[in-house]
Amino acid sequence: MxxxxxxxxxxxxxxxxxxxxxxxxxxxxxxxxxxxxxxxxxxxxxxxxxxxxxxxxxxxxxxxxxxxxxxxxxxxxxxxxxxxxxxxxxxxxxxxxxxxxxxxxxxxxxxxxxxxxxxxxxxxxxxxxxxxxxxxxxxxxxxxxxxxxxxRSDLLKDTAQVAAASESGSHTIVDARATGRFTAEAPEPREGLPSGHIPGSVNAPSADLINPDGTLKTVSELQDLLPNHRAPTITTCGSGVTAAILALGFARLGNWDVAVYDGSWTEWASDPARPVATGAA
Structure with missing residues (x-):
């Protein structure tokens, strides 16, 4: 443990x-x-x-x-x-x-x-x-x-598992991208990808977890930034990198079992058959 x-x-x-x-x-x-x-x-x-x-x-x-x-x-x-x-x-x-x-x-x-x-x-x-x-x-x-x-397969989620969590609400899905990309008010930096988010996910930009000096925010500050921090959680982002910053923040709050969606938005949004939500969560 x-x-x-x-x-x-x-x-x-x-x-x-x-x-x-x-x-x-x-x-x-x-x-x-x-x-x-x-x-x-x-x-x-x-x-x-x-x-x-x-x-x-x-x-x-x-x-x-x-x-x-x-x-x-x-x-x-x-x-x-x-x-x-x-x-x-x-x-x-x-x-x-x-x-x-x-x-x-x-x-x-x-x-x-x-x-x-x-x-x-x-x-x-x-x-x-x-x-x-x-x-x-x-x-x-x-x-x-x-x-x-x-x-540890529990720390890693694929698209099918994320889709199931999105439909069932079994996990909180937390997106680390900037708010504009999440709401679809700003474009994705990767050419050809639409912006928006996985239905049912919430937004917690990873940049908000970091102080101006590059250190991670305190436990009390993270509690205000990360939702339902003791619930089963999957983090996602553009390509699985900044999603891990959220997982690090959750670990600082005592939730070490947060999973990362490895393919993240690059994989999810590359298939036009997958649902894309826009606007605020």
């Missing part, structure tokens, strides 16, 4: 960075439609927390689909993370340089694969710098470790 806070502070990491079981993972990612000047990997290569390996969600993903960065099967996942030096017995600390995108996604991926000793660095690289933490630009030498995948 996962308990406690899913986050660690930069001060805690600074004190524990050299512990032999700690593995630090930089998950910095910029969505292609943002047209960022650098890729997440280039950002990591310029400066990262000492010993941090880079986890690229566009490289560690399922094949055979046009959907972006879908969760890979456990064999592929195990093979890739072993090469990063992540394995059984490690305490994994994930961070990024982009407001939990995609540190929360990697946190969720590891948990789906059965590795629950994983935390997210609150405030990311900016918090580390503010704490006076050192940086390096040399890639670490990762020692391959054994990783045993034990898939």
């Amino acid at each position: 996962e308990t406690g806070d899913p986050l660690v502070t930069a001060g805690w990491l600074k004190q524990n960075l050299n512990a032999p079981d700690i593995r630090v993972v930089d998950a910095t990612y910029y969505a292609p439609f943002l047209k960022a000047e650098k890729t997440g990997r280039e950002d990591w290569a310029e400066a990262h927390i000492p010993g941090a390996v880079h986890f690229d969600i566009d490289a560690i993903k399922a094949g055979g689909t046009d959907l972006p960065h879908m969760l890979p099967d456990p064999i592929m996942f195990s093979s890739r993370v072993r090469k990063l030096g992540i394995g059984d017995g490690n305490r994994v600390i994930v961070y990024d340089n982009n407001n939990f995108c995609a540190a929360a996604r990697v946190w969720w991926m590891l948990r789906v694969m059965g590795h629950d000793d994983v935390k997210v660095l609150d405030g990311g690289l900016a918090a580390w710098k503010a704490e006076g933490g050192e940086l390096e630009d040399m890639p670490p030498v990762a020692v391959e470790r054994h990783f045993t995948a034990r898939v």
